[in-house]
Amino acid sequence: MTLAAGNLAKTAAPTLAHPALGSPGEREALLALASIAAHTVAPLWPLDSAIAVNPLAGFEDLPFEDAVPQAAALHGARATLSLPEWRSLLAEGRINDVALRKTVVQALGGLEAAFDPLVPELNAYDLLIARLVTLDAEHAPPVRRALSPAVAMLARWLGAFFDRTAALPVPGRARGLYPCLLQALRHDPALGKSVEATGAAWLASAPGDPVEMLLLGARREAVSPEHRLAWLRTLVATLPGWAAHLRWRTEYAGPEASRGAPATMLDLMALMALVRGLERPALQAVPDAPSPRTVEAALLRHFGLSADAAKTWPAAARERLATVAALTPAQLGFLFQQAAEASHLATLTAPLEGASARRTAPRAPIRPQVQAVFCIDVRSEPMRRALEAQGAIDGAFETVGYAGFFGLPIALAPIPLAPMAEAQARNQLPVLLSPAHVVPETAAPGREAEARTVLARQAALADAQAMLDTTKAGATGFATAEAAGPLAAVSMIARTLAPRLTDALRRRVIGDAGQVLAPAACNDDPAIGHGHAHDHAIPLAQKIAYARGMFTLTGLSAQTARLFVLVGHGGCTTNNAFAASLDCGACGGHPGGPNARLMAAILNDPAVRAGLAAQGLALPEDTWFLAAQHDTTRDIVEVFDRHLVPASHADDLAHLDAALARAGVQARAERATRLGRTPQDLLVGAAHWAEVRPEWGLSGNAAFIIGPRALTQGLDLGGTAFLHSYDWKQDEDGSALTGIMTAPMIVAQWINCQYLFSTIDNEAFGAGDKTTQNVTGGFGVVQGSGGDLCTGLPRQSLFHDDGTPYHIPRRLTVIVEAPLQRVEGIVRRHDAVGRLVENGWINLVVIDPWKHQAHRWLRGEWKARPC
């Protein structure tokens, strides 16, 4: 994930325009700093493959409580919810009173320090509780940062430069971001009008080399070498959204994303340095936080004392008062956040410890009727619980949690609609990995004729769209608008009045591509490769390894049920720029059905089964693997390739179908309650073009539980937990746990932090109100008529209709059932994990599998009481 300095310097060919500027040493130093500063923002994926990332990923080297205020200051954001917001969460009972008190005591340094009277009848605990809960506090809502005129103009140019659907690219785009926009700004009459003479001279004299521009900018602002990193970070954070898009483009996107328009972060920083020289620095409005002295007086008044009462106190008592009064709003909010985390953990530890103890009791091994592997996604939990409840006896329906890409590192190459068209492969795996195989999509076996029909219809639809696109611009647009008007009227009325009927009709007309097209599992047929450069054949040994991986990581036994379902997931929504954020993050922000189908095909392959048996994993002959996709918006599970199911399993399938339908009704009803709507309305919302909150997505996520399902079975986790199946007994060398903690757990932490920061400041770290969003460049949204690219999630995904947060900002609590030493070893050996744990970006709790007691990792050691 590091940005190579060489990459940065691509456009930084030294020129002789300003020979005086920058000794080679100074240039080198600046380049090194620039590559660090580039990490001020996290990469931002385009919305068609939305990936949740921690917007503060560049600050993970710092402890959470230090990093957040720092980043907030840099981005002009809030560091926490406002006190009134936290108080309303407390009043609603979503934060536990006891947990808050314990947190306060802990923050004050223990019982003695908290309750030691400062003066009779007054102690530090009372003071802090008063500050948290009762003293007047201002509600400061997040504010959208206003851009200065020159920065707003630059943002417009950046939008035009990065546009990937542009009718008309910015002139000189191929020369790269800095040279192209430098040229553009020089020719910009609006900019020329708005800047003063010194600004105009600055623009005219700007060097053509971005490094020189940066050196010149640093010199102009008299930035000393030790302050250069901070200065560069400020440059990156001027338009953090566009910078984040650029990070994705340079580090994660394929070369095709920047073809014809190269750009580096150095270019962007240089442009910011240039623009800063064009206008007088605006006066930064500093929010006036109440001074500690005022707070002290207010506290004393609250307890019926005069403002100068403390003068007569002993020094130690005065100091305690001063300490409490000096706590910033960010620090107070952080206390609330810790209390919220503790509240949640308190509900989990006792049941999990109990379940861990019960698990050791000998149990008659029964072979489940059906096994279902779901994604670890928090939205699987209600559905798993509902499905398990459908079994005739306990354990008849067993569910397992595994990363939703089923361990298949693939990219999927869709069938191109037109013979000459080039269809881009889409990555169906976590962004931490890169695809090992490009798998072509092909007609599902046995449904070739239907597939041809569907493809023909899709092509026709694409042609109709091309017709509209070609004729709607320019002079023909006047006639096109008229001609399309009646059609638009029908569509508009239908989508508003009868959304479900319209959706059903649309599906009917286009055909069910999701069913009849599938990733090619077997590559004996040369016809299925459509001229892709990659070799899409997955070697048998690899297939066996992927199949085995699922058993190793989840601790599944080889005694599989007769019917074994692999359930991917995807959302269901229309007219939604954030549709992909409802899909499977483990599948690169796409629906997980294709991965499930490929995995099922692999597991049904006799050669794979033989290979597994040879490795000591002999699955029963009568196990059939089935693929399905869980529609998380409607809680409908769609089963794929039913026609391939052997006749011997027809009854099992019928039984499963009925159970899935019942489970879906139950899960939907449960989710409808959380959304404050009727289950019926969820079905309407999925098809309605005005729906801004088809589902809660991963809102509410708070825990990541690594252990067997028996640990959580019977608990209603309310869709707040990622569940990864794991059996410590079958993982002697700890490699499976290492795999889980270094990949899915990290992804869950990214998701958790995206939701957390999008909630804390929805304007700076989130995407704001959906109704004023404006899709730009085909890949992102801006607010209103332009400005910075929005990062994070929209407000409607996180907040109730009345504006109170649905998602409570809480760091991810990772709960593992495993030997303490094993977990400790992983934390110490793997920096990616250790950094998060030691710096408090996640809370790590381990349940000792022998004593069945929860331990929390706190500052380098285990602490027996988790909260």
Place this chain on the structure above:
Amino acid sequence: MNQTTPLADGRRAPAPTASRRILSLADLPVLALGALLATAILGGLTAVTPAGVALAGLSLLITGVVIGFARRQLRADPRAAWFGRMAIALAIATVMMGLAGNVVLLVAAWIVSGRLMAGMIGHVGEWAEARAALRRASIAFGIGDLALVGAALLLSLGTGSTQIAAIVAAAPGLAPDIVLPAAALLVVAALARCALPPFFSWLMRSLAAPTPVSALMHAGFVNAGGFLLIRFVPALEAAPAARFVLFATGILAALAGSAIMLVRSDVKGGLAASTVAQMGFMLLTIALGGYAAALWHMVAHGVFKAWLFLGSAGTVSRAPATKALPRAWPAGIALAALAGGLALLHWGPATALLPLGLAATALLCALAVGLRAASRSPVGMIVIAIPILLIAINAAALAFVAHVQPDAAMPLLSGPAQWVLLLVFLSVWVLQQRVARGEQSLPPALYARLIHAGNPTA
């Protein structure tokens, strides 16, 4: 069965409000407006004209759809109820304007609808961009309102009546020093409302409003300018100078709007620029005397634009859209359309040579794209049929409108001059196709002007 223990901390579901009050104090102004409309209708202060019915019908259709849309989309918006009231009030005002038989009523409805729309543009009151857009819109509408009041005064005093029927009947006989300023003021009012230069920046900045507001604005509100001119068309025809100003501004807006649309990377910005162009085209058609064509354009474009705005959140896509025809095609199509135009001129007089020529171009263009589809599969034949069908529907609708709304007795331009106008439009179109194909680039300074068009620069 499993025993489940609820642990979730999801907040209890908000209790459904037991009884929603049917009416509140805030509804009173809307009710008053409704009562006023009812009184006007019952009191015989209304007049039914094709333009008025078209405007009122369009407004009711769009308002119905937008309110249905907004009930869901604005559910988390504290001002959702306020929006609903404003939308209904705007619809009532627009219907009143469309059906007004009296110039006082028309002017009042015009001013009220402008205030309502300005308020809706400032929907997100705590956002500086929205406040700036509100200010900009208020200024533009204020100028338009003053112009309309001036025109109404001149016409009423000049003809001695406030009845629109009487005014338009007497307008051709008015002295030039009354009718020319009156027509010019009508044109100014229409330009302000239709967001044509020099007023177009209010529309370009109005994107700070939620999507449903944009749909109302682009589909119904801006069209009132076209309606106004058609309603007072005898006054306009009596002042050829005003007509020429309208004509020139229309061409400018049509070209500039199309050009801005080419460089905008944001969907809503592109749509707003396109509205400027479309309104330019509509007013240009009115200047030429093609009232039926302008009226049909007003309705069809209104619906089309509302549809695009409401669906604008679904435009995230991976692939760049095909926006240009293959190389030699545009020139060929343009030549064919021009030849057709010549033939039409031979046939007889045509006030709507430009719209017809452009419709033919669009059809040929669509067929050229569809040709690929047809060659691939039988389903592709349906694709070919779509534009033909749509153009046929279009022609039928136009014929119907022409039946109720006569065109100008005197076209502004002679047949050959109209043909030259078509030539100009098609030449620009061929050039635009070249640009879109990347064969021609715009001068950087022009590109910069287009990209900032309508936006604050300082």
